[in-house]
Amino acid sequence: ADINSIAILTPEQGTDFGWNQQGVEGAKAAGKATGVKVVTAENLGYGDVRPTLRELAEDGNTLLIAHASGYNTAAPEIGAEAKVKVAIVDSPAAMKKDAIVDYTASGHAGAYLAGHLAAKMSRTGTVGIVVSGEPPSWNAQSVAFAQGVKAEKPSMTIRYAVIGPAAYSDAAGGKRVTESLIAAGADIIFGQGNGSSFGMLQAVETTKATDGGKVFFIDVIGDKTSIDKGFLLSSVLWNLTPVYTAMIEDIKADKFGTRNYGISLADGSVSLLKTKQIPDDVWKSVMDIRDKMVKGDLKVEPKFDAASVHALVSQLN
Amino acid sequence: MSVEVQDPSADGQAAAKNNGLASRRLLTDRLQLIGLSIGPLVAAILVASLILIAMGVNPVDYYTYIVNRGLLSPSGIEATLTRMGPLLLIAAGLIVAFRAGIWNLGGDAQFLLGASVVAALAPVLTGYMPVWLVLIVTLVIGAIIGALWSLVPALLRARQGVNEIITTMMMSFLGISFSNVLVKIFFLDPATNVPQTRTLPVEDRLPRLFDTTISSGVLIGLVAILIVHYVMAKTAFGLKLKIVGANAKAAVHAGLSVSALTIGVFAISAGFSGLSGAVAVLGQYGNVRADWNPAYTLTIVPLVFLARFNGFATIAYVFLFSVLSIGSESAARRLGVPNYFTLVTMAILLILLGITEMLDQKRRESRRT
Amino acid sequence: MTLLTAAFLTALLAGAITAGIPLLLAGLGEQLSEKTGVLNIGIEGMMLAGAYLGFLVAWKTDSVFLGFVGGAGGGMLVAAIMALLCVRFGLNQIVIGIALTLGAEGATAMLHYFQFAQTYPRLGAISSLPIPLLADIPVLGPALFNRPPIVYIALLLVAVFAYVYRKTYWGIALQAAGDKPAALDSSGVSVLGIRSVAVLLTGALVGLGGGFMAIVGAGIFVPFMTNGNGFIGIVLAMLARGRPLWVLGGAALFGACLSLTTALQVAGVDIPTDVIQMLPFAAVMGVLVMLGRKANLPSALGAAYVRGAR
């Protein structure tokens, strides 16, 4: 089928070095690669997106990418009503021929690797996970990270804390909770949050580990290298470009709605960021694990619910 | 603390009766009135335009987009009207409360709890009864839940005189968290990873009006606010509430049961907020997600004040607000302005409307003989 | 590895204080306005403006001190609009308060978008001022007595205001402005003057709280970062019924609950954060239910003063 333009809707401004930015940039890159125009509707919040969805449909966009789990009820409904194709997250079962696809992106494989990396690099034997909320994709990464840590070194201690419900922009809370985890012994922080993640980063930059050494930060989704001050250890990078590109091509090939999409280590849409903080030998051994996972010798199942995270971190301690 | 607001309609009547005004004066009055209602809008647009120009955006384009989207395009006006439904219900509740001198600022939790419970029940109930009955039952339940959440502040205020600004705000913070607990733990849709309630299918929701996407929630809202307006203006009950609000000592002196009325006001006001939550879920959203909180109350409070608790003026302000919020998202997107600008526009408009309201008050005062 | 180390307890206590200070300043600020009869609903906006400007100045000048001055200035800027519109011109305080909050949210988010969204600059560690002897007490010492000077200043402000309210002519005038402005006016003191100064100082206090949040609390500015702290400040002020010490108590309660949330989670106790989040509010409601304290708000609260009006 013909496709001239697509639109992506994000809940926050696409300048967060994270979820929103990755969505916007991925869509733009996919559009460039396939010659399709991309409309971005950013900072729509988590409330009523139906009017925007309808307008974008009226404007002639063939595909609406609803880039927030909060949009996964509204988008299919408007898609059906306005007869446009929609892509949503966190609802694989909603797939429908010519109408709905899901791209529940999960960086859990990358997070698993990050867990190995963290365990190898930790001096204190304790690592921390800080999240600003508990959406499914973050839960999956939290679980996988913890599993990776334990797989690398079973004696490791893992501390987990949520800043507060929906504390996405609570930078001060991010810093406060991170400092507590550092005080509890963590010298590596695996942080997931939007605005709040900058508070976590600042905490890492300004707080010493209990052994008096440096604390490192492992980020998710985006690449904060450009704003790093030497504390960024790694990041579970996502690349949504292949996902969106595949969607567009499937539309062109009239195959839209026959499969869901995801990101994976295999096609490079999930990867671990190499920074100069990671010694080469450590990096190499992590990459060996990655290769095993790509080959299928090692499987990590994503767990998306918060209960799994809580069960895991309390059982691990 | 006192809320001192005069009913403009009653005022106008009195003024008209009092003086046999010359027709010339009537004309200047009309002109003044038109100036006072259009003026702030124009001024707000001008101030906002300056900021737009500073950002390198053509203000004419920006406002054309807003009007086109929020008012003139079919789907835009449909969205505007649909958005009004829950807002009008919240406004109706606030009018009742403020008229009676009660500061129910806990609307957000009353809304959310109503919404959550209704969202959890409605999809289940459809298995047991016809859809129309489900809708009626759940609307009532939403209102009851909202009212229940105001019970503690109501009793504290009625029995012990505990200030309700504090208690309703407390209960609001508490209720927002509680609603999240309900959704995340008890009302969870097992079929999805996302912490949210089951979803009421589109065809089971409140009917849409005619052949459009307008939810009939807007009708419920309009009816509610008109009823409130009528009750406040014309009935003994409304008058009693107004007396409690205007002079509680006089209400006691006149033998009104102030504590019963207070509890009644809380129940009605919070009931409308709960009903608003039900209408939002049944008419638009279909479910409730964890951590969702549109926080409508705080946006509606100033509008209700600017309308001086008058039902018709409230409808006008809510309409204006909805046009602006629907239209400006579109305009911002098309012109590459960050959507945050909508907040700034809203602030400028509120301030200028506030100035107008004050000037208008002065005008009435100086005319009164 | 055991969790109850001195370091962890210290971090929790320090975290509670860091989270409590903005609430304390917001509550003290609101209390000052309310005392004079101005219901200041706009402090969330003042706080945000203080956070933005405080961060901007601290980052540009590399001076934490100037940052706090900037934070107070940012709050005062918004407060000046409130003083002009609500005190001088008598506009509805609720309408303007909410408008200012919305406006400050939008404006600071836009400024952030244009200035920082590509770089997210962050401040370095804030140096602290240990208080001799006291700083050496285990846990308590480092959490309480080895902090940036602004922490001590904020705590000292509680005593200052308690003193001002009880002991000075100004304190008497403040109370009169809120309780019976006409009496103050006829005694030759300008009601609008007293109220304007109070609102401006509220802006300064609240802005300082916002600045603290950005400079000490987060080390960065992000949009909407005050996260409703201003509104909790309003509640604290009303609960405190004019007494600064009660604001301190309330702020401490909220700060402690936040740290408790973290502590329980880190200890692996599986209670939803939402439930723990309810604790301070539930506690206060419980106290209100049991004590049933009468409001006792200034009688002219929320009403504009016009000389000779009747």
Next chain:
Amino acid sequence: MTLSSQPADDAEPLAKPIVSLKSVTKRFPGIVANDSISIDFFPGEVHVLLGENGAGKSTLVSMLSGLQQPSEGSIAVDGTEMPIASPQKALSLGIGTVFQHSMLVPSLTLIDNVNLGGSWWKTPDREAIAKRMEETALSIGVEVNPAAITSSLSLGEQQQAEIVRALMRGSRFLILDEATAMLTPKDAEKLGQLMRRLVAQGLAVIFITHKLNEAVAYGDRISVLRLGRKVGALGPDELKSLGPEAATKEIIRLMFGSNGNQAAETTRAAGSARPLVTATDPLLEILALEVDDDSVPVTGIELKIGAGEIVGIAGIDGNGQKQLSEALAGQRPVKNGRIYLDGQPIEDLPIGARRHRGLRYVTDDRLGEGTVGAFPVSINLLLKQIGEAPFWRSGIEQGGAIAENARKQVKDYDIRTPDIETPAGKLSGGNIQKLLLARELTGSARAVIFAKPTYGLDLNNIAASRRRIREAADGGKAVIVLSTELDELIELSDRIAVMSQGRIVGIVENDGDARQKIGEFMSGVAA
């Protein structure tokens, strides 16, 4: 003797006026409150301002104290024209004012109320101020408790404190606007003597009162206002040469024109005309009544009032009168005891039910609780009948019936209002009182409680109110009148009970020597 409207007071002494009003006009929207008034105020004189309610006395005061600015004309101080732009300016010129309505902050102590104008950065020396306050009070023969929270004091005590405060501010020009309204006759007399002492020291005093005997007794010079104009004046010489009797007559003529005399006559004459009612079966019976209160608990009240009987309750303000009347009306819980109306106990009934049984209460707090100021006269007339037919049917307002009722009441009770839709708060005090009387006396009233029924009213309105009270009794109702004015009670009552510290300390028949017996009860001589 001539009384021109702009008296030149020709034979005036060498003293120059401290303050002069020169053709001062003050307009409010739709009303000229002061119309081209010229008056000189001399040191060493008590200058009495007289006039009906609404004549413009307080407006004049507000311009002298800097609260209002003249619309036209000017004010000269010590001979030089000088705008009094703010209260601060007035104070700095030595103009001290005790306003008609309290200007104390209720939540502060008296000490802090004295401190209101202090330099903000300073710390008041509260002990010294308290001491000075006590001394000042002593010098005028009153007692104050400087450390008391203002709101805990009676209105009379507050007014005394305000006078003390004005003196402490070192005024050389003292304005007392209806300062005796709240005082007992004894305290009023003390204040009068104080004014005399002050002017002897060279101060100028403006004294506003509705009590002509006070005007004549303490005034050196009298100016009379009517409808905003100065309609006459009596200089010191004229006052002296006329003597009290003739001066009073002349003043009444000036104030009310020709019909004024009638008003005054009826006021004075009517009392004795009433035949004493011999108690029949009591209609309203109060037995061993106890009422809780933080400051003045009421105990052991026993009263029986027959149909057609008027029982007065005398006593200094703040001795439980308010608590008693509120408990009778049902606004305050009864702790112990019984109240029978027509033989039925009513002490547990709510306010509305008591009203239905025929109990009525005319409150003295006319604006605070008696009316809702922002609401129209028509609604205020029905404030205690909301929802009742024919004014409401099935809860819906019946505009016609409400308006008809209002028009009838406005006519029957001579309520002067521009319109029945006019907000009640805009009416003058006298007319608000008529509104309350209309509301309480219509319908099937059986027993009526009047609290300070003529407080703050001018002579005409006083006469009208007293006539209504007598009519009520003559119509077979049981009547209680609570008043601090002994003359009023003696004029109206059949029997007079004396209240002190929450108890009835004695009941006397209103015969020839009632006044003396009451005085004995009040001062505790006859216990």
